[in-house]
Amino acid sequence: MDSIFFYRNPETATPKDGHLQGLKIAIQPNISVAGWPTDAGSNALVNFTALEEATIVQRLRQAGASVCGSTRMSEFGFGLQNSKAGEAIRQQAADAELVIDLMGESRLAASRMAVCGYKPSYGLVSRFGLVGLIPSMECCGVLSGSLKNIRDILKAIAGPDELDFSLPDEKTPDFSPQKISPQKTTIGIVAEALSDLPAGQEKMFRASVDELKKAGFCLREMSLPDFSLFSLVHRIVGSVEASSCAGRYDSVRYGQRAPGAKNWNDMYLLSRSAAFGPLLKGYLFQGAFFQFERYDAYEDACRIRARLLTDMQRLTSQADFLVFPAVNCAPSGAPSSLADTYAQFASMAFANVTGQPALYLPPAPGAAHPGFQLAGPRLSDARLLALGEHLLNMRQGGK
Amino acid sequence: MEFEAVIGLEIHAELNCATKMFCDCPNRPGDEPNVNTCPTCLWFPGAIPRFSQDALEKASLLCLGLGAELQPRSAFDQKVYYYPDLPKGFQLSQARLPLSRGGGIDITDENGKPKRMRIHHIHMEEDVAKLVHEMEGRLPISLVDFNRAGSPLVEIVTEPDFRAPHEAMEFLKALRTQVRSVGSSECSMENGTMRVDANISVRPRGTSQMNTKVEVKNMNSIRHVGDAIVYEISRQSAAVQAGEAVILHTRLWDPEKKVTLPMRAKFEGPCVPDPAVPVIELSSDWIEKMRSRLPEMPAVKAERFVAQHGLTGEEAMFLSSDPEVAGYFEALIGQGIAPRTAMHWLTTQLIPAVKDRRQELSSSPVTPARFAVLLKMLSQNEINANAAREVLLHLFDSDEAPEAIVSARGFRQVSDPTTLDSLIDKVLGAEPAAVADVRSGQGKAMGFLIGQVMQASGGKANPKIIRELLAKKLGAIS
Numbered sequence: 048m049d050s051i052f053f054y055r056n057p058e059t060a061t062p063k064d065g066h067l068q069g070l071k072i073a074i075q076p077n078i079s080v081a082g083w084p085t086d087a088g089s090n091a092l093v094n095f096t097a098l099e100e101a102t103i104v105q106r107l108r109q110a111g112a113s114v115c116g117s118t119r120m121s122e123f124g125f126g127l128q129n130s131k132a133g134e135a136i137r138q139q140a141a142d143a144e145l146v147i148d149l150m151g152e153s154r155l156a157a158s159r160m161a162v163c164g165y166k167p168s169y170g171l172v173s174r175f176g177l178v179g180l181i182p183s184m185e186c187c188g189v190l191s192g193s194l195k196n197i198r199d200i201l202k203a204i205a206g207p208d209e210l211d212f213s214l215p216d217e218k219t220p221d222f223s224p225q226k227i228s229p230q231k232t233t234i235g236i237v238a239e240a241l242s243d244l245p246a247g248q249e250k251m252f253r254a255s256v257d258e259l260k261k262a263g264f265c266l267r268e269m270s271l272p273d274f275s276l277f278s279l280v281h282r283i284v285g286s287v288e289a290s291s292c293a294g295r296y297d298s299v300r301y302g303q304r305a306p307g308a309k310n311w312n313d314m315y316l317l318s319r320s321a322a323f324g325p326l327l328k329g330y331l332f333q334g335a336f337f338q339f340e341r342y343d344a345y346e347d348a349c350r351i352r353a354r355l356l357t358d359m360q361r362l363t364s365q366a367d368f369l370v371f372p373a374v375n376c377a378p379s380g381a382p383s384s385l386a387d388t389y390a391q392f393a394s395m396a397f398a399n400v401t402g403q404p405a406l407y408l409p410p411a412p413g414a415a416h417p418g419f420q421l422a423g424p425r426l427s428d429a430r431l432l433a434l435g436e437h438l439l440n441m442r443q444g445g446k
Numbered sequence: 447m448e449f450e451a452v453i454g455l456e457i458h459a460e461l462n463c464a465t466k467m468f469c470d471c472p473n474r475p476g477d478e479p480n481v482n483t484c485p486t487c488l489w490f491p492g493a494i495p496r497f498s499q500d501a502l503e504k505a506s507l508l509c510l511g512l513g514a515e516l517q518p519r520s521a522f523d524q525k526v527y528y529y530p531d532l533p534k535g536f537q538l539s540q541a542r543l544p545l546s547r548g549g550g551i552d553i554t555d556e557n558g559k560p561k562r563m564r565i566h567h568i569h570m571e572e573d574v575a576k577l578v579h580e581m582e583g584r585l586p587i588s589l590v591d592f593n594r595a596g597s598p599l600v601e602i603v604t605e606p607d608f609r610a611p612h613e614a615m616e617f618l619k620a621l622r623t624q625v626r627s628v629g630s631s632e633c634s635m636e637n638g639t640m641r642v643d644a645n646i647s648v649r650p651r652g653t654s655q656m657n658t659k660v661e662v663k664n665m666n667s668i669r670h671v672g673d674a675i676v677y678e679i680s681r682q683s684a685a686v687q688a689g690e691a692v693i694l695h696t697r698l699w700d701p702e703k704k705v706t707l708p709m710r711a712k713f714e715g716p717c718v719p720d721p722a723v724p725v726i727e728l729s730s731d732w733i734e735k736m737r738s739r740l741p742e743m744p745a746v747k748a749e750r751f752v753a754q755h756g757l758t759g760e761e762a763m764f765l766s767s768d769p770e771v772a773g774y775f776e777a778l779i780g781q782g783i784a785p786r787t788a789m790h791w792l793t794t795q796l797i798p799a800v801k802d803r804r805q806e807l808s809s810s811p812v813t814p815a816r817f818a819v820l821l822k823m824l825s826q827n828e829i830n831a832n833a834a835r836e837v838l839l840h841l842f843d844s845d846e847a848p849e850a851i852v853s854a855r856g857f858r859q860v861s862d863p864t865t866l867d868s869l870i871d872k873v874l875g876a877e878p879a880a881v882a883d884v885r886s887g888q889g890k891a892m893g894f895l896i897g898q899v900m901q902a903s904g905g906k907a908n909p910k911i912i913r914e915l916l917a918k919k920l921g922a923i924s
Contacts, residue, residue, distance in 0.1 A: 079492040087491065097492060098485050174722070178491040183721040212496050213722050291524045291718045294535015295489050311530050311588075338526060338716040349719075 051134045054084055055116035065111020067203055070196065072107055073141035075132070076117040077124055078187070079176035080104050087178040088120040088129070091296035091322035093303050101176025102211065103145065103187060103204045110203035115141055122327045123180040125289075126388040127152055133160035133190055143191035143200055149181050150281055151395020153188025154407035158373050158418055161409040162192045163435065167201060168425045169402030170215050173208035180292055181285045184399040194436045198222050201428060220429035227430075227437040229263035234421075235366030236266060239274035240394060244374055252372040255416035259370065262441050267366055271358050276351055277397040278389050283337055283348035284400075289327075290334025296322060329385050352400055359401045363424035368434060371397070371420040373407050395420070404428045406435050411442045449683040450651040452659075453608035453644055453675060454566075457621065458599050459631040460573065460639040461504045466596035467572045468495035468538065468723075475576070475594035475638075487596035489534035494722050497522075501570065501598040502726065504630040505545055506736045508600055509568050511628035511743060512621070514549030516733050520569070521725045523717035530590055531574040539571035541717040545600070545726070551624065552745070553616040563617045564605040573597035600631075606645070606656070611672040611679075618642065618668045623744050627769040635667050642671050647692065648682045657692060662706050664698040674699040678706050747772055755785035765789065770807045771797065774814055781818030784825065791821055795838055803842060812841045820848040832905050833857040861908040863915060866899070869907070870915055873898045884920050892916065 049055065053076045062068060074080070077087035079097035086092040104114055119131040124147035133156045135141035146153040148166040157164025166188045179185050187204075189197045202222035207214055236256065241249045260266055298304040298318030305321040308314035323331060337345045362369060377391040389396070398405035398420075405422040423431040463473050469486035486493040509516055521543045524536035549565040575595040579588050602621070608614050622633040622640065633640040647659040662678055665671045677699075682692055697706040742750070744766045751762035751772075766772045771792070778788040796817060800810050820841065824834045829852055840851045852858055860866060873895060874881055880898075883891035892913070899912045 085491065092491060095491060098490060099492065101492065175494050176492045183719075210496065211494050212724050213494070215724075287718055288721075291526055291536055294526060294528065295491070295533060297528075297533060297535070299530075299533060300488070300490075312528075315528060338718065342716055345718075 051118055051131045051138065051140065052116045053086075053088075053119045056083075056114060059113075061113045062108060062111045065109065065203075067107060067199055068111035070112045070143065070199070071115045071141045072112045072200070073115055073135040073144045074104065074117050075120045075124065075145065075147060077120065077147055077178040078104060078117070078145060079178070080114065080117075083117065085117075085178060087123050089122045089296070089322065089324070089327070091293070091298070091302045091319070092178065093301070095301035097176070099176055102173035102208045104176065106204045107200070110199075112200075112203070118144065120147070121152075122324045123178070123289075123293075124149055124152060124185070125180060125327055125330065126150075126391065127156060127159075128326060128383075128388075130156065132156035133162060133164075136160060136162055136190060136192060142193075143189060143196045146188045146190055147177070147179075147185055148188035148399065149185045150285070150389070150399050151392040151405075153190060154373060154395050154405060154420060155375060155392065157190050157407045158375075158409065160190070161418070162190055163194050163197060163409065164407040165189045165197050165201075165432070166398055166405045167205065168404045168428055169399075170213070170217070171205045171219070171404075171426065171428060172201075173204070173211040173214060175208055175210040181288045181399075182292060183288060184281065184285055186399070186402075194432055194439060198224075198429075198432045198436070201432070205428070217426060220426055222429050222432070224436070225429065225433045227433050229437075230265070232368070232434070233265045233267050233366040234259055235269040235362055235369045237269050237271050237274060237362065237369060237371065239271055240371050240397075243275060243376070243393060244372060245376060248372065248374050251416045252374070252419065255410065255414070255419050256370055258411065258438070258441075262438060266370075269362050269366065269369070271355075271362060273351075273355060273358065274397070277355060277400045278393050280348045280352045280355065281396040281400050282333075282385070282389055283345060284352060286330050286334035287337045287345050288334070290331045290338060293323075293327075293331055298322060326383065326385065326388065333385065355397075356401050359397070359403065360424065363403070363422075363427075367423070368427075368431065369422045371395075371405075371422060373418050373420045398422055401425075404431050406431055408435055408438060447687065448651045449648040449679070449686070450609055451675070451679045452606045452647050452649060452656065453614060454606035454659075455602075455604045455608065455614060455617065456643040456645070457602040457604075457618070458641040458643075459508070459602065459625060459633055461501055461508075461598040461600060461631055462629075462639075463498060463500045463504055463598050465498055465500065467498055467501045467570070467598035468596055470496075471596065473597050475573075475591075475597055477593055479578075479589070479591040479593060482593045483595070488592055495538060495720075497723055497726075498598065503736065505568075505570050505598070505600050506728070506733075507628045507740060508625055508630040509546035509549065510733075510737055510740050511624050511630070512549040512551065512565060512568070512602070514546035514565055514568055516546050516728055516736070517544065518730075519543060519725060519727055520545045522570075522720050522723040524720045525571075525717050526715040529574075530588065531577050531595075533575070533590075533595075536715075536718075537571060537574060538720060538723060539601075539717075540569035542719075543725075544569035551617055551620045553613060553620055555616075556610055556612045561607075561613065563607045563613065566603045566605050568600055568602050571599050571601060573599050611675040614644065614675055615668050615672045618671060622668075623767045627741055627744055629741070629769070635665070635670075638666070644671060644675055644678075646675060646678045646682065648679060648686060658694050660692060660694070660706075661696045662699055663696060663709070664700075666701070670699060670701055673704060674706055677704065681706065741769065744769075744772075751775075755779065755789075757785060757789060761789055761793075764793065774807055777814035778818050778821070781814060781822075783818050783821045787821055787825060791817075791834075795835060799838065799842065810842070811845065812838070816841055816848055823848065823852060827861065827908060827910070828852070828859060829857050830859050830906070830908060833859065856904075857906065859908045860903055860906045861911050863911065866903070866907060866911060866915055869899050869902045870912065870919065873902060874919065881920065884916075 079101040081100045085097040121128045121130040132146040154164040206219040305317035372394045376393045377387045409418045471482045522538045523541040525539045526536045544567040546568045555561045576591040625633045644662045645659045647657040696709045698709045747766035748762040751757045823829050880891045
C-alpha cells in the first residue's frame with residue numbers, strides 16, 4: 048500500500064504552458080477529478096468515482112500544473128487523524144498540496160512539516176467539486192515550502208465560478224508581487240488568544256514575534272475577550288452543518304451497504320453506523336443532538352458567531368494584520384475524542400468561524416519556537432501573502 | 447354541542463419552469479423514469495446547487511399575483527428528514543425566511559357574502575423524487591424516479607381563516623385561476639401540479655381557541671378537498687363529543703372509501719441554513735420590474751369588461767377567469783366584433799366545440815381572426831345563425847377562409863325578395879290552416895310558417911326578410 052498517496056495520477060504528461068507549468072500538486076480525495084476514486088477518507092464514499100472536475104482542479108491544469116495524485120486524508124478532512132497532509136512535499140513527491148481546512152487542518156499540517164500553510168478567505172475559492180462537511184467553515188488550503196508557489200496557485204484558482212453561485216460578487220485580489228513597508232504596517236497581538244496556551248507556550252510565542260519587531264513592524268496589543276468562544280461556536284455550528292450535510296451518505300449509490308437490513312430504515316441505520324469512524328460519528332451525533340434537541344443552542348451559536356465576526360472586524364480595522372500562535376493544544380498523542388480534536392485546533396479555528404485568510408509561517412531554521420499564524424481581514428489575501436514573503440526574504444538576508 | 451371547523455391550507459404548486467430549481471435538467475417529471483437527472487439533482491458528492499433565475503421570477507410573479515409582499519431578503523434552509531425520495535437527507539426549502547408574506551384571495555362564502563381568505567406566507571422549495579411501489583413476483587419493491595427531484599415548487603400557506611369546506615373549495619378555484627393567469631403554474635390537482643394539504647381542527651361554535659389540528663393529504667381534486675374536510679370535521683366532532691383527545695398527526699384521504707385514515711405522526715424536521723445557496727436579496731427596482739410584468743388579474747379584468755364592454759358581472763367573471771378565454775374575447779373585440787356577439791358565440795358555440803375536440807383554445811385551428819370573419823358575415827346578414835354554426839364546424843376541419851367555405855358550400859343567406867316570394871307562395875298554398883290561424887291573430891302560427899319557408903330554402907333564407915314578406919302578404923302585424 049502506498050503510505051502517502053491514496054491515488055497516483057497514471058497520466059504523467061505535463062502541460063506545456065501556463066504560469067504553473069512544471070509545478071506538481073497533490074490534492075486530497077475529497078476534491079473531484081473526473082474518473083478518480085473520491086472517498087473523502089470515509090467508508091461512506093468507498094467506491095465513489097467523481098463524475099465531474101472540481102473547478103480548482105480544472106483551473107490548476109489550465110494554468111499548467113500537473114495534479115500528481117491525492118494523499119491519504121482524515122475522514123472528510125475533519126482533524127488530522129490518519130492524514131498524510133504535507134508528506135508528499137516532505138518526500139519531494141509534490142511542490143504543493145491542496146488540503147481542506149475545516150478548523151485549521153492545512154495550517155497545523157504545515158506546522159508538522161515546517162512548510163507554509165495557507166487558508167484563503169472564505170468565498171474566494173470555488174467549492175464546486177469539493178466533497179464537503181461543514182460548508183460555512185471549510186475552505187481549500189494550500190501547503191508549500193514556497194510562498195511564491197502558494198501565491199501563484201491562488202492566482203490560478205481564486206475568483207468567481209459560474210458553477211458555484213455561493214461565491215459573493217466581490218473583486219478578486221490581485222496576486223501580483225507587492226511591497227510591504229514594515230514602518231507603515233501594524234500587526235496586532237490578541238491577548239486572549241494566548242491565555243489558554245499550554246505552559247511555556249506563551250513565552251515561546253512572545254519570543255517568536257520578536258522577529259516581527261526586529262523586521263521593523265509596529266506591534267500592538269489588542270483584546271478580543273470572547274476569543275475562547277471561537278472554538279465552541281465552531282463545534283456547535285460545525286457539527287450541525289456536518290450532520291445535515293452527511294445525510295446524503297446513505298450507502299445506496301456508493302459506499303458500503305451493511306448486510307442484514309429488513310427495510311430501508313434499517314438499511315440506513317446499519318450502513319451509516321458501519322460507514323462512519325468513531326470520531327466523525329460522535330461529531331454527527333452531536334450535530335443531530337443540537338438539531339433535534341437543542342436547536343436554541345444552535346441559534347445562539349449562530350448569533351454569537353455574528354458577534355465574533357464584528358469583534359474581529361473591529362480588530363482588523365485597527366491593525367493591518369494580526370499574529371496568532373500556531374500551537375497544538377491537545378494534551379498529547381493522537382487525539383481520539385472530539386474535545387481533544389478541538390483542543391488541537393484551538394488557536395486555528397477562529398479563521399474558519401470568521402472566514403478571514405490565515406497563513407502559517409514555519410520558524411526560521413534553528414529557531415526554538417513552533418512558528419506562528421498571520422491573519423488579515425477578508426479578501427486581504429494578496430497583502431497577507433506579501434507580508435509572509437517579506438518575512439521569509441528578511442530571514443534570507445533580504446530587505 | 448355545536449362545533450365549528452378551523453381550517454388552514456398548505457398548497458404546493460409546481461412552477462412551469464423549463465429547468466429544475468437547482469440545475470439545468472429539464473423540468474419534465476412525466477418523462478421516462480430517471481432521464482432528467484444530473485449529479486446535482488441526484489445530490490452526488492461535490493455537487494453544488496445553482497439556483498434558477500427563472501424559478502425566482504415565476505415564484506415572484508405568483509406572489510405578486512396573490513397580493514403578497516415580496517421580502518427583500520429570503521434564504522434556503524436544509525430541511526432535514528430521511529426518506530428514500532430524498533437521497534441527500536434534507537430538502538432545500540425557505541423555512542425561516544420565505545419569499546413573500548401576506549396576501550389573500552376574496553371569495554364568496556356559503557351565504558353569498560364576500561370574505562377575504564388571508565395568506566400567511568409563500569415560500570419556494572424543491573420537489574423530491576417519486577416513489578413507485580410495485581411487485582416483482584411476490585416481492586414488493588420500491589422504485590425511485592428522480593425526474594421530479596429538484597422540480598421548482600412554491601408552497602402557499604394560508605391563515606386558518608376557513609370555517610367550511612365550501613370556502614376551501616372556492617379559495618382553491620380562485621387560486622388556480624389567479625396563478626394560471628400570471629402564467630407561473632398549471633395548478634392541476636389531477637396532474638399533480640397542485641397539491642393541497644388541509645389542517646383541520648374543531649372547536650365549540652362561538653369560541654376562539656385553537657385546538658390540536660390534524661393534517662389531511664392525498665386529495666387529487668378540489669372536490670376531494672371538500673369531501674375530506676366534511677369527513678374530518680364530523681370525525682373530529684364525534685371524537686371530541688365522545689371525550690377523546692385529538693392528537694396531532696397526518697391522515698390520508700381515501701377517495702374510494704371516502705374516509706381519512708391515519709398515516710403517521712406529523713413530522714417537522716429541523717432546519718439548517720445552507721451556505722451553498724446564496725441568500726436572495728430583491729431590490730425594490732427588481733420587485734417593481736416584476737410587478738410591471740404582472741398581467742391584469744381576473745377580478746380587475748372582470749371589472750373592466752363590465753365597464754368597457756357592457757357585460758353583466760357574471761359574464762365578465764366567466765370570461766376573465768381563464769386568461770386564454772379572456773385573450774380570445776379581446777382579440778375578437780379587436781377585430782371589430784360587438785362585445786355581446788363575441789361573448790355569446792365564444793361561450794355557447796366555440797368553447798364547447800373546442801372542448802368536444804379535446805383541443806386548447808390557443809392552439810385551435812379556429813383562430814380569433816377566422817372566427818371574427820365568420821361573426822362579421824353573420825352580423826352583416828350574409829349568413830344566418832344556423833349557417834354560422836355549420837361554417838364553424840367546417841373551420842375546425844379545413845384551413846379554407848370562412849368566406850370560401852360559405853360560397854363553396856352555399857351557406858350564403860338568401861335575402862332576394864323574388865326568390866323568397868316564390869318559396870313563400872308555395873308554403874302558403876300548402877298550409878292553409880296555418881294561414882287562417884295567422885289571420886285570426888295567433889302569433890305561434892307565424893313562427894311555424896317562417897320555419898316552413900326556412901326549410902324550403904334549405905336553411906339559407908334570411909329569417910328577418912321572410913317575416914317581413916309574410917307579414918305583408920298576410921296583412922298580419924309581425
